[in-house]
Amino acid sequence: MMVLPLVVRIERATPPERTDALEAAAMAVLGLLDDPGEWRAELETWQSTGRIRKVVRRARGAEWRRAIELPGRTVEHGSAEVRVHPPVPLDAWPKELARLQVGGTELVDSAEPGPAGPPILWENPALEMSAGKAMAQAGHAAQLAWWASSQEERELWRSMGLRVSVRRAEGFDELAAGGLPVVRDAGFTEIAPGSCTFVADVPWLRVRS
Numbered sequence: 001m002m003v004l005p006l007v008v009r010i011e012r013a014t015p016p017e018r019t020d021a022l023e024a025a026a027m028a029v030l031g032l033l034d035d036p037g038e039w040r041a042e043l044e045t046w047q048s049t050g051r052i053r054k055v056v057r058r059a060r061g062a063e064w065r066r067a068i069e070l071p072g073r074t075v076e077h078g079s080a081e082v083r084v085h086p087p088v089p090l091d092a093w094p095k096e097l098a099r100l101q102v103g104g105t106e107l108v109d110s111a112e113p114g115p116a117g118p119p120i121l122w123e124n125p126a127l128e129m130s131a132g133k134a135m136a137q138a139g140h141a142a143q144l145a146w147w148a149s150s151q152e153e154r155e156l157w158r159s160m161g162l163r164v165s166v167r168r169a170e171g172f173d174e175l176a177a178g179g180l181p182v183v184r185d186a187g188f189t190e191i192a193p194g195s196c197t198f199v200a201d202v203p204w205l206r207v208r209s
Helices: 018-034 037-048 062-069 131-148 151-159 172-176 203-208
Strands: 002-009 054-059 073-077 080-084 120-123 165-168 182-184 196-201
Touching (some): 002 062, 018 073, 018 080, 018 120, 018 131, 018 151, 018 165, 054 062, 054 131, 120 131, 120 172, 131 196, 151 203, 172 196, 196 203
Parallel strands (some): 120 165
Antiparallel strands (some): 002 080, 120 196, 182 196
């Protein structure tokens, strides 16, 4: 199995806002999908399985400095820094990433996020997910929306800087039943298999739903 590694920078004194981290993760995934560069083969292999697994790990200090020396791209968004690396086999992570912790990503927002601009990735408020888990799920939602978009729609998204907003949704079940891309978790960690975690509310997909 191939997985997409994401690393979030969490310094003890200055952890990122939760919403910033989720949005940065989604935008990092979109950037790689839009322009895989020299990692096109790895990306195609990963996507060809239909199982777009992502694993989020945290780093600080020297750990972060080692992570950014590896092939990858960093997205800086608000208070968050998230680095996406090319897909790797589940059992063959680079040692600098393999030693990073998966746990410890219990981020919070210090204030209510501002108004959301489209596209919006709606999180299911009924589920208890760590920020790391939610970052992976937001990345899945962005990827499903990207797959569902035409070349012209992707060009429009590109002109918007591949931005997204992430918010928790009141009326999530109604949104999930509306024909938009829905993330259903495989159940590897934290939540039950088949749980609906996110809905990708993208304007051009809403018109078609």
